[in-house]
Amino acid sequence: MLTGYHVAVIGGDARQIELIRRLNEWDATVYLAGFDQLNESFREAIDLDFESEQVEKLDAIILPVPGTDAEGKIEGIFSNQLIHLSEEWLKRTPDHCQVFSGIANDHLKDLAAKTNRTLIPLMDRDDVAIYNSIPTVEGTLMLIIQHTDFTIHGSKIIVLGLGRVGMSLARTFDHLGAKVSVGVRSSKAAARVYEMGLEPIDMNDIENADMSCDILLNTVPHLVVDASVIKQLPSHAMILDLASKPGGTDFRYADKRGIKALLAPGLPGIVAPKTAGRIIADVVSRIVQEGSRKEND
The missing domain is CATH 3.40.50.720 (NAD(P)-binding Rossmann-like Domain)
Incomplete structure (x- = not known):
């Protein structure tokens, strides 16, 4: 009280x-x-x-x-x-x-x-961010289903960042039958991704990584989904940027390439x-x- x-x-x-x-x-x-x-x-x-x-x-x-x-x-x-x-x-x-x-x-x-x-x-608190990752994941699922014409099951999904939201995203999409890779920067995070049964991607050398996928989920609040990443995406791919504004995606280049890219910060306040x-x-x-x-x- x-x-x-x-x-x-x-x-x-x-x-x-x-x-x-x-x-x-x-x-x-x-x-x-x-x-x-x-x-x-x-x-x-x-x-x-x-x-x-x-x-x-x-x-x-x-x-x-x-x-x-x-x-x-x-x-x-x-x-x-x-x-x-x-x-x-x-x-x-x-x-x-x-x-x-x-x-x-x-x-x-x-x-x-x-x-x-x-x-x-x-x-910035772990407890709030972890609790909020639940409606964030649900909102992400909703947006992907609304904006794609293929199933999540069997899709190739890349999650950039293994923070509190990134971990929940990776785990959920893996459970839904997607082929999940996770972009990380440290060897510790890469080991965690491997332990989860997923494929780590070294974000320190992202220009030379294989970033082709059906769905790209970004949780990193600075520019990481740049032209070098976007040019690898197939035309049907979707980028969903969950980082705080202005996000971490080059939306201009994505639009130029005809790649669907959405900025969706604050999903908990929208969906739940x-x-x-x-x-x-x-x-x-x-x-x-x-x-x-x-x-x-």
């Missing part, structure tokens, strides 16, 4: 709806900003007044998964209003106030440092926002309570 805790939820998407519901169920005092179109749905919550004394009570601030833009502005799909997270405002929060965001850009990190507030990028919101709520609740216990020790 979060009785006595004051939490502000500022902007976001459908994931925040489940997050707000869970916080209300746990008896937290919830303040909302950027949910103008939904406020009637959350009568237990309070509109956040940025100029009031509410700010001085906050134990936690929960931002959208993308965090802020480079200028500190926060967007949400339930409001036309842009909210600006300023240094002056954040300094008015209690010293123990924690700021949660899915990802953290340089501006948000700098803001937390200047105000001496704890910034927690949730998507209720589950994704519950994951965020559970982790935030645990961290907030742990922080309170440490403060009281």
Whole structure:
């Protein structure tokens, strides 16, 4: 339970709806900003007044998964209003106030440092990323089925990256009967791929690797699917880039070659926002309570 805790939820998407519901169920005092179109749905919550004394009570601030833009502005799909997270405002929060965001850009990190507030990028945590890999895999399956005219079973699939999402992807498609190869950079990761019964690809020499496949799944957040890779793909192949924007694919060259290439970051929030919101709520609740216990020790 979060009785006595004051939490502000500022902007976001459908994931925040489940997050707000869970916080209300746990008896937290919830303040909302950027949910103008939904406020009637959350009568237990309070509109956040940025100029009031509410700010001085906050134990936690929960931002959208993308965090802020480079200028500190926060967007949400339930409001036309842009909210600006300023240094002056954040300094008015209690010293123990924690700021949660899915990802953290340089501006948000700098803001937390200047105000001496704890910034927690949730998507950097193993627990959140592993839980989120489940709806990510389901969303990947959905997109592949929608955008191909062949079965996954028997297809040749390459997964680039053996991180938390990459491992779940490789395992799932292997179980579905695909011929799976995994692009990795370290000998340790290559050994893990081999142990899984899959084929490792050395990404340090990707230009000379055999990258021909039916489906190419990228999880690496920098350019790895470049022209040297794309030119090896057959015309029917599909590239699905799951990395955060702008992805790791040369989409211009893929289009020039007539290769179908989709950028699909944030699949949990699209295909399973209720589950994704519950994951965020559970982790935030645990961290907030742990922080309170440490403060009281």
